[in-house]
Amino acid sequence: MTATTAPEAALGVLPRSDGSAKYSHAGYTVTASVNGPIEAQRRDEHAYEAHVDVVVRPAAGVGGTRERHLESLLQSSLSQLILVKNFPRSLIQIVLQVEDSPENDYVNTKLVQASLNLAIMPALVQTAVLALLSAGVPMRATATATAIAIARQDGAQRIIVDPSPREIETGRSVHVLAFTSHGGLLLAESEGDFTVREWDEVYETARAICCRSAPAKDGMAMLLDDEATGGPDMRHFLRSTMESKVVADLHWK
Amino acid sequence: MPREAEPSLNEKQFVIQALQENLRLDGRELDQYRPLELTFGDQYGVADVTLGNTRILAKATAEVTVPYADRPLDGIFTIATELSPMTSPAFEVNRPTETEVLLSRLLEKTVRRSGALDTESLCLVAGQKCWSVRVDVHALSHDGNLTDAACLAVVAALRHFRKPDTSMEGGRLTVYTPAEREPVPLSWLHSPFCVTWSFFGDEGELAVLDATWLEEQVRVGSCTISLNKHGEICQIAKLGGTPVDAVALLQCTNVALTKVKEFSDLVDQKLAEDLKRRDKGGFMAELRAENDR
């Protein structure tokens, strides 16, 4: 049931923006464009740092409060990563266009949804980071994120990585955690009811997914490592995506 | 809001002079489109159109709402065209520019007012319940000729779209979820497509199809003609600009008709391919369902 397909990404998909990325994972597909540093409007101008503008656009319908909420979360997290002090009085504009999100086959979707959709957050963070890298915006660190749900199944707690809409609906709580490449916790948003111990467990799982140390040279060891922790290795994914892009770009050398 | 950079004088001169020698920067004929690609998403009602470097994503959705009081027998059909800063940083959120207004009016006239979608079929209970079909047009990348690409994307998305099945029993309306019943297509009457001519030269004597962004910036006028393959004009919009000879405009319309027929065939063919692809999945799903039993 869970769409645990491997994440996929492409960089520089939009020819007319400074940087762009398309990322799809767990049923979510997001395209991001980054323009910056560009001229900021007077009202957005900061005397000492760049203004980071994040726009989240849903696939259908107009953006409402929940998109604004996601934008504010992303804005505060990404401003921490970007070296905003390098570009005073300018604007770094990140537009995230949701192209596809998994649908719950058991419910007819309503266009205007007031509830927060946390599960999309990791895809947004990941796409934004990739697009920023593609635009060559100087950053303190990169970031990786994951969504985790806690569901009760047959009386036992179960931790689900990258939950489907159905699992979120039936589960008890949803958590989104993002880590910087230095291993620091960048973002932690939770929804639903859970205990502190459960959150600790979620934290450890997320940390294992997001902050696994660079894979060993030996392919065999990597394979074993994967088996030991389970779930995708986000940091390695980010790295390999960038590496393949750089290799492709420097092909002529 | 940074303004769009204007091409330099040299650039403008170069483009115009080349066009006067029947040459285009990308080596196309004057009446040739850039390579057009149309793909459908995994979900119903998602169409992705790529025209050179211009890329449009259209997504159709439907939900049950209350019809407008003055039109109790009609469903609601809207086309939303909001150009985000992704298209170009010159576009701002929640502040429609002229481009956006004209694009949305054009799509509205071409698809909605020409009666391409039978809105009466969207009515469920007169005056109380109806379908509201909405198409969101997302311009991901703008390299000229947004209108033609957007119109194609909207038409393709709507024709690909399936809305949930419904039934009426003793005054009770049931809307089935996709898991219960296979969704049904919309009642589609005809497929209009836009063809945009750009005019160059002092007298607007050079007519060019599918202008790129650079060409759009130096053109002296444009004319968008919407037709369907039956040769019915749905809309013509030459909104000002340098005057063009009336006979030349008639000629443009005739060429547009042949292009529209090509578009029509392309969409038909892609829809058929997609149906085949899905049907295979449907067959597999059937097998699986049997296994479950």
Next chain:
Amino acid sequence: MPLDTSTYNLALLRVDGRRWNELRRVHAQIRTQAAADGSSYLEMGHTKVMCVVTGPSEPGPRRGGVAGGGSGGAGAGGAGGKAEVVVGIVIAGFSSVDRKRHGRGDKRTLELASTVANALAASLHTHLFPHSQINVSLHVLSQDGSLLAALINAATLACVDAGIPMTDYVAACTAGSTSTYAANDEGADPLLDLNHQEEQELPGLTVATLGESDRVAVLVCESRVQVSRLEGMLAVGVDGCKQMREILDRVVRDKGRRMIQEGTVEKGVGLDDMDVD
């Protein structure tokens, strides 16, 4: 309100008693507002439009108008070495039968404004006034079809009154066809200058041409019609535009003659060709 156009075939007369190639009564005045740089009032049948032109002047703060720069996109504040034509349209709530509020962001109105601006920008010699703005405000007092045509004609007259150099008159009118889009009947007649009822029921288009030439500045068709109908409609429309140009020209010349007679303007060399008294 369905209209019975089938009577047309019996007497070849339209609902208001006109023949196929007749314009409605056109009444126009220029210099109606003493304080404005240029102004006009135009009636085409029951469609009544007022226009005031201000400028060319220094570009002020941007208001709710739609700009049509010279050829090749709108340059804000006429930065591209050309004057910017800014058009604002106000449609009065009492102008049509059902009182409707037209908001500022009404897309139809914005489209009309953009069309008028771009049509004028191509005819006015905007390159003579760099870094300036020509403000055109149009007020719709009464609507009975052919609105866009009336707006363009009124704007042209007001620009003439304002003394802004232009290539020629931009004259507009509408044309229609008696066939509905479904019927592919060859016997369909083209019609000139549609009123509101005809506009609702029959396919039609708005044409604006530059002066006496056959060159089309504006061509707007908003209804479904067979491609074969276009040629006839366009021909009738272009012909109507020429008639309209004559009418507009007469209005301007009459006003000029009267101004010289009244002594408001000195009889100059340039006015010699105008046969006064």
